[in-house]
Amino acid sequence: MNWARHPTGVALAITGLTVTGLALMLTEGPTWKVAGFLLAASPLAAGLAAYWVQRRRG
Amino acid sequence: MTRHAPPRTWTAGTTPLAAGRFTTSRAFRLSLWLHRWTGLIAAPFFLILCLTGTILIFHEEIDEALGYEAQIEAPPPGAAERPLAEIAALAAAAMPGRNPLALVFDQQHPERVTVSLVEQGERGFDTAKPMVFDRFRGTPVEAPDPRSTPTGIVLTLHANWFLGLPGELAGGVVALLVVICLVTGIVIYGPFIKGLAFGMIRRGRGERLRQRDLHTFIGTVTLGWALLVSATGVTLALGDIALKVWQATELRRLAATYGADRPVTGEGASVDAVRAAAETAKPGWRTSLMLYPGSAFSTQRHFTVLLVGPEGLQKRLFEIALVDAADGRVAEIATLPWYLVVTQLSQPLHFGDYGGLPLKLFWTACAWFTLFITANGAWLWFARRPSRRARQTA
Incomplete structure (x- = not known):
């Protein structure tokens, strides 16, 4: 899904990732905790990565 | 929270006609108005909530460092x-x-x-x-009394502005304004980023455009966190009311069912026997709180014992054992009604205290990013004013 073409869809998908990840972390199993954290943090991490890539491209 | 016109030029690959129609639609204008004003009204309160929230994320470490x-x-x-x-x-x-x-x-x-x-x-x-x-x-x-420690005072400020229930409800209104601001932000932001690559911040074309790109970009990546924290802020603000509803309905029903208006005379069962009876009735569950008969959350005759489960979500959700203070027999084990389940689950999702240091750092980062877009949204609105005046003069 392309951010520029489907901005609302991407925003909702990103929101879904974060919320699902944080909800998964409520379960006590360590695997779910790690998976949930990775899911929740992925939008932020992807955003930072995309920002640096775009910045380097100028 | 911005007061800006949508871009008038569209790059290849987008649909300018549809977008143009959308930006002149009633839904877009209403959403833009709501986004702008809910954001501006909530901004000063949200600033305090973010700052106090950041302190509260690390309240355990702060208490320990200060010797509390x-x-x-x-x-x-x-x-x-x-x-x-x-x-x-x-x-x-x-x-x-x-x-x-x-x-x-x-x-x-x-x-x-x-x-x-x-x-x-x-x-x-x-x-x-x-x-x-x-x-x-x-x-x-x-x-020390946890309410009198520095972090306890910060918590009171964060939760109710030192105003008790009215302050809690006011905080809930601020959280609701933030939810509306975020949802309307999703509706209106599309036209502003069409044609932009993800992560692209336009430079050299004016500070306003750069700040607007930062606003939409950071707003997108922190949207899920901000929505979750503000929505749980609303439910937590209603927590005291939820408890009063439980007292007026469930607790009253239990009291009526078990003849609880007759206080226990004489010695009665010991508090240890009451606890043992509750834990025996629900094997594997542990006592978290015991309320004596006559409290606002128990009957005249019964102890109210809150039990927490052994694993998973059960650790966060109570079951309520009503134990007769006369003979230590369990009258009933009740599950939490849905509105108290929502309140209970809202706590960790609001405070981010269930994933150790990594989650605390994630919470802090999101809080500060959200604070930044709140401030720069307000700046975008204020920076817009001179140009409007100039336009009117012209």
Whole structure:
């Protein structure tokens, strides 16, 4: 899904990732905790990565 | 929260006609108006909530560093817990004129128990004084009232602005404004980023455009967190009302069902027997809180015992055991109604205290990013004003 073409869809998908990840972390199993954290943090991490890539491209 | 016109030029690959129609639609204009004004009204309060929230994320570390954490030595090997009845009697003797209202068990620190004491006739926690005890030695432990520590004061500011229930509800209104601001932000932001690559911030074309790109970009990546924290802020603000609803409905039903208007005369069952009965009735579940008969959350005749489950979500959701104070028999084990389940689950999702340091750092980062877009959204609105005046003059 392309951010520029489907901005609302991407925003909702990103929101879904974060919320699902944080909800998964409520379960006590360590695997779910790690998976949930990775899911929740992925939008932020992807955003930072995309920002640096775009910045380097100028 | 911005007051800006949508871009008039569109790059290849986008659909300018549809977007153009959308930006002139009633839904777009209404959403833009709501986004702008809910954001601007909530901004100063949200600033305080973000700052206090950041402090509260690290309240355990701060309390420990400032020496407000109760220090209890490890129990001697093979030591047995002292009877709770003995600890409650010691607490009552230490505070003449006060009676135990509740026993609070800390799941993170099983070696301690807190006795909340209130004056004769008091039924709620407003004027309660806590005393922490070592459960294995039965000795009082020096620990400040959590409401009077620096982080406790910050929590009161964050939760109710020192105004009690009205302050809580006002905080809920601010959280609701933030939710509306975020949802309307999703509706309106599309046209502003069409044609932009993800992560692209346009430079050299004016500060306003750069700040607007930052606003939409950071807003997108932190949207899920901000929505979750503000929505749980609304539910937590309604937590006291939810508790009052439970008192007026469920607790009243239990009292009517089990003839609870007759107080126990004589000695009755010991607090240890009550706890054992509750835990036996729900194997594997542990006592988290015991409320004495006559409190605002129990009947005249029964102890209310909150039990927490052994694993997963059960650790966060209580079941309520109603135990007869006369003979220590469990009258009923009730599950939480849905509105208290929502309140209970909202707490970790609001405070981010369930994933150790990584989650605390994630919470802090999201809080500060959200704070940044709140501030730069307000700046975008203020920076817009001169150009509007200039346009009017022209």
